[in-house]
Amino acid sequence: MGRNPVTWLGSPTFPRAARTALGDTQLRTNLRKATTTIRAKRARAVAELADWERLRRAGEAIKNDVLANLDTYLVRLEEAVTARGGVVHWARDAEEANRIVFDLARAKGADEVVKVKSMATAEIGLNEYLRARGVRPVETDLAELIVQLGNDRPSHILVPAIHRNRSEIKEIFSRAMAEPPDSDDPRVLAEAARRHLRRRFLSAKVAVSGANFAVADTGSVVVVESEGNGRMCLTLPETLITVMGIEKLVPTWRDLEVFLQLLPRSSTAERMNPYTSVWTGVTPGDGPGEFHLVLLDNGRTATLADEVGRQALRCIRCSACLNVCPVYERTGGQAYGSVYPGPIGAILAPQLAGDMTDKQAASLPYASSLCGACYEVCPVRINIPEALTHLRARAVEARPKHTAEALAMSSAGWVFRDPRRYEAAQRAGSLSRFLAGSDGTIKRLPWPGSKWTSTRDVPAVPKESFRMWWRRNRG
Amino acid sequence: MDSARSDILARIRAVPRRQPAPVPRDYDTARSVEDPVGLFVERVEDYRAVVRRVSEDELPQRIGDCLARRGVSNMVAPPDLPESWRWAGTRWSLDEPPLSLSEVDSADGVLTGAAVAIAETGTIVLDAGARQGRRMLTLVPDYHLCVVRADQIEVSVPEALRRLDPTRPLTFVSGPSATSDIELDRVEGVHGPRTLEVLVVDI
Numbered sequence: 001m002g003r004n005p006v007t008w009l010g011s012p013t014f015p016r017a018a019r020t021a022l023g024d025t026q027l028r029t030n031l032r033k034a035t036t037t038i039r040a041k042r043a044r045a046v047a048e049l050a051d052w053e054r055l056r057r058a059g060e061a062i063k064n065d066v067l068a069n070l071d072t073y074l075v076r077l078e079e080a081v082t083a084r085g086g087v088v089h090w091a092r093d094a095e096e097a098n099r100i101v102f103d104l105a106r107a108k109g110a111d112e113v114v115k116v117k118s119m120a121t122a123e124i125g126l127n128e129y130l131r132a133r134g135v136r137p138v139e140t141d142l143a144e145l146i147v148q149l150g151n152d153r154p155s156h157i158l159v160p161a162i163h164r165n166r167s168e169i170k171e172i173f174s175r176a177m178a179e180p181p182d183s184d185d186p187r188v189l190a191e192a193a194r195r196h197l198r199r200r201f202l203s204a205k206v207a208v209s210g211a212n213f214a215v216a217d218t219g220s221v222v223v224v225e226s227e228g229n230g231r232m233c234l235t236l237p238e239t240l241i242t243v244m245g246i247e248k249l250v251p252t253w254r255d256l257e258v259f260l261q262l263l264p265r266s267s268t269a270e271r272m273n274p275y276t277s278v279w280t281g282v283t284p285g286d287g288p289g290e291f292h293l294v295l296l297d298n299g300r301t302a303t304l305a306d307e308v309g310r311q312a313l314r315c316i317r318c319s320a321c322l323n324v325c326p327v328y329e330r331t332g333g334q335a336y337g338s339v340y341p342g343p344i345g346a347i348l349a350p351q352l353a354g355d356m357t358d359k360q361a362a363s364l365p366y367a368s369s370l371c372g373a374c375y376e377v378c379p380v381r382i383n384i385p386e387a388l389t390h391l392r393a394r395a396v397e398a399r400p401k402h403t404a405e406a407l408a409m410s411s412a413g414w415v416f417r418d419p420r421r422y423e424a425a426q427r428a429g430s431l432s433r434f435l436a437g438s439d440g441t442i443k444r445l446p447w448p449g450s451k452w453t454s455t456r457d458v459p460a461v462p463k464e465s466f467r468m469w470w471r472r473n474r475g
Numbered sequence: 476m477d478s479a480r481s482d483i484l485a486r487i488r489a490v491p492r493r494q495p496a497p498v499p500r501d502y503d504t505a506r507s508v509e510d511p512v513g514l515f516v517e518r519v520e521d522y523r524a525v526v527r528r529v530s531e532d533e534l535p536q537r538i539g540d541c542l543a544r545r546g547v548s549n550m551v552a553p554p555d556l557p558e559s560w561r562w563a564g565t566r567w568s569l570d571e572p573p574l575s576l577s578e579v580d581s582a583d584g585v586l587t588g589a590a591v592a593i594a595e596t597g598t599i600v601l602d603a604g605a606r607q608g609r610r611m612l613t614l615v616p617d618y619h620l621c622v623v624r625a626d627q628i629e630v631s632v633p634e635a636l637r638r639l640d641p642t643r644p645l646t647f648v649s650g651p652s653a654t655s656d657i658e659l660d661r662v663e664g665v666h667g668p669r670t671l672e673v674l675v676v677d678i
Contacts, residue, residue: 030658037659054502064495071487084642090480142665143656159656166657186657190665197666202576218641228614228652228667235610236576246483253641257633258502260647264596268655271518272596275667276647277610283644285573286609301486 004299005094005125006352008153011337013363015455021331027163031332034162035323041269042320042377048271049261058258060381063314066249067304073216073249074295080219084281086291094124097296101126101208101241104292105135108239110206114197116223116230117141118210119157119317120243120296122339123352126208137208138200140229142193149176155333155341157319158267163332197229207233207288211244212316213259214293217252220280221293224263224273234277240288246295247304247313259316262379266318299352308390312348314380319344321374321384327367336364343374347387356391356398365391404448426465436460506631511594515628516675518597522650523663524671531676534622535559538586541620541672547583551616553608560586560622570608579611584618585668590645592628593635597650599623599673600635602643610644619668621648625678 003009011017021027046052066073078088091097101121105113113130115121115137127137127148139148146161147154150172154160161169166184173192174180181192209230213222221242223230234240250256264273282291304310322328322342333341337360338349346368350361365388374384399406415425435442441457444450452458464472508514512528519526529537539562542550547565554571561567568574568582579585588606589599599621601607606622613619629635639645652667663669 034659051502054499057499058502061496061498065498068492068495071484074484074487090483092479092482096479140666141656142654146656159659161656162659169657186654186660186662189657190654190662194665201666202580215641220641226652227654227665229665231610231614231646232666235614253636254633257504257636260632260636270649271521272593272598272647272649274522274649274651274653276645278641278645278647280642280644283603286603286611286644295483297483297486301483301490304487305490 002095004353004355005128006123006299006340006349007338007358007361011360013360014335014337014367015363017335017337018327018331018367021335026165027332028330030163030165031329034159035329038269038323042266042323045265045269045271049265055258055262056379056381059262059316059379060314062250062255062258063247063380065251066247067310067313069251070246070249070304073251074246076216077214077219077249078295080215080217081221081281081291081293082219084219086219086281086293089292089294091294091296091298093298097124097243097294097298098126098129100292100294101243102130102133102135104239104241105130105206108206110135110204110239112136112138112200112204113206113208114138114140114200114204114233114237115144116207116209116225116233117144117160118208118243119339120210120245121208122154124243124296124298126243138197138204140197140201140233141225142190142227142229145193145197146172149173153334154339156322157317157340157342157344158322163334201229201232201236204233204237206239206241207237208241208243209233211242211248212263213250213256214244214248215251215253215256216249218280220253220278222256223277225276226268226274228275231275231277234279235287238288239290239292241292241294243294243296246297246300263316263318266320266377266379299354302354303348303351306351309347309351309387311382312344312351312387314382315344315348316380318379320377320379324373324377326369326371326373331367336367338364343368343384343388344382347382347384347391350391350395356395362395362398365389365395404451408448423465423467426461426467429461430463430465433460433463503631504633506595506634508594508630511628511630512625512675512677514630515592515594515597515623518594519599519650519673520597522597522653522671524650524673526673526675528675528677531678534674534676535562537674538562538620538622539564541674542584545584545618545670547618549581549583551579551582551585551612553587553606553612555606556586556588557606570612573609576611576615579615582616584620585612585616586620587613587622589621589623589627591635591638592623593632594628594630596632598635599648600639601646601648602639604643610646613646613648614667617664617668618670618672619648619651620672620674622674622676624676628675
């Protein structure tokens with residue numbers, strides 16, 4: 001088994017990537033505008049529903065039920081899809097899933113596949129896999145197209161080109177399209193994308209999609225989108241291949257009444273997204289004659305085994321947590337070096353990658369101020385701060401034992417074990433106030449403390465400890 | 476392939492699990508508003524779609540008005556579209572025998588009915604049933620004129636889902652095709668119909 005492509009090969013650790021991103025003022029301007037706009041819109045959309053909190057609790061409980069009975073529901077889904085003329089495949093990892101999709105496309109003689117925007121296929125690096133074997137993947141979501149044509153990487157779960165402004169997009173289109181747009185008006189740019197993709201939709205033989213939900217009882221698969229590119233891919237080609245993480249189930253049709261309210265309002269801050277498609281197996285005479293559903297594990301069962309970390313599998317990929325996160329707002333998504341950026345990415349990506357000895361993956365749980373805003377907006381109540389601190393502990397455990405931090409911690413333990421040593425250390429510590437400025441904070445400590453103060457100030461230690469004060473006044 | 480299936484199921488079963496608490500269903504499973512039809516109209520308009528309320532009797536004429544205003548000459552429609560809806564000033568291609576993709580692509584627009592509508596979200600649901608035809612018809616042409624009867628309108632999402640059969644191919648349409656991918660500016664129409672017009676028939 002190869003390396004899991006969920007984190008990008010060669011990405012620097014988060015602190016290093018963040019430092020670079022913070023220096024990009026254009027990026028910060030784009031991001032601030034986008035996240036502030038969407039935050040305000042979302043708050044209005046959510047305020048319309050008086051039962052929002054109850055919907056969140058129901059969403060959380062339904063997904064917990066799914067995780068507790070995942071084997072039962074997966075088998076039920078498989079039966080229902082098969083009974084309606086679909087074919088179900090199981091994939092343990094990225095390599096296996098990619099090979100299934102490639103073999104199916106090849107069997108149809110397709111040298112091009114049209115794609116609906118999908119986090120699952122991004123997670124397994126499907127595009128790279130297909131391209132290396134002579135099958136051209138064509139992204140059809142406008143933002144994914146911008147990213148693809150710009151040889152760029154996505155920076156947001158929902159609006160992957162959020163880091164680009166209109167003039168940058170015009171430039172990318174002008175370079176890549178046969179009929180370049182003649183202005184940077186979003187209307188003109190969207191029209192250029194329409195023309196660019198129209199013929200491909202009408203001639204494609206094979207389409208690849210993800211799934212927002214699948215209903216175990218009925219075998220129905222759901223894709224939520226805005227532009228109609230999803231409907232094009234799900235309707236016109238002869239063969240449809242859907243790659244779906246095994247956790248994206250809901251048990252019954254009725255459960256969708258919860259998620260079709262939670263998802264659009266949390267993600268695009270709309271009452272409902274423009275298009276939602278639901279299909280069950282194949283319908284003769286209407287849509288693809290062949291339907292394949294690939295059930296993807298790729299680190300999910302390992303995540304399920306972690307009692308605290310498993311709640312990340314409740315995620316419905318709405319990206320509300322990105323838009324409220326002060327860290328994401330300043331660094332953008334690419335700094336996370338993973339398919340899943342932002343707060344959810346910080347807990348999902350390292351778990352799916354499954355390797356806490358990897359410095360980049362292990363740095364992600366630290367990409368947070370633990371302010372808790374992500375937990376508050378999450379429509380399925382994932383306690384992201386709790387998972388972050390839990391994963392930080394796992395990252396520390398996985399670290400080699402001779403680091404500066406490990407040494408410091410073990411000497412601190414030695415100091416804390418003896419009251420006399422502790423008081424002596426306190427007296428020594430209070431000397432550090434001579435390093436402080438007039439505002440009582442220390443801007444720069446000598447090494448190794450400099451690693452701490454390079455990103456934050458430290459309050460000076462008071463002249464007198466509580467123990468000394470107590471002895472002087474009450475002793 | 477079989478071994479992947481049994482491996483994944485075995486990994487899941489190896490995890491010690493407790494049955495979680497039952498799902499609290501205390502959210503609203505139905506909502507009442509004074510004027511569901513009025514709310515539907517208002518919410519569809521929010522997506523910058525054109526909505527008009529008409530009576531049963533005037534429906535054929537109002538369909539004609541819409542087509543004339545748009546200047547369309549070539550419409551496609553599901554095979555069971557009522558005769559009276561087919562305004563005489565336009566050429567109609569019914570999807571029987573099935574039209575080819577290029578025939579649908581070269582049409583100016585499509586006229587259909589609907590299965591269910593949702594007032595709160597301004598959504599029309601198509602289920603390939605009566606007066607709707609297969610999914611391609613409402614997707615490829617650039618203009619979709621849709622007739623919704625007032626008694627098809629439910630207030631909330633839960634009420635609408637109860638009326639639908641999940642095994643049919645379903646399409647939920649909330650306004651015309653739109654994108655917000657460029658600086659979060661909403662632009663109508665990327666790939667689906669760029670113009671959606673709705674005639675709501677008061678019963």
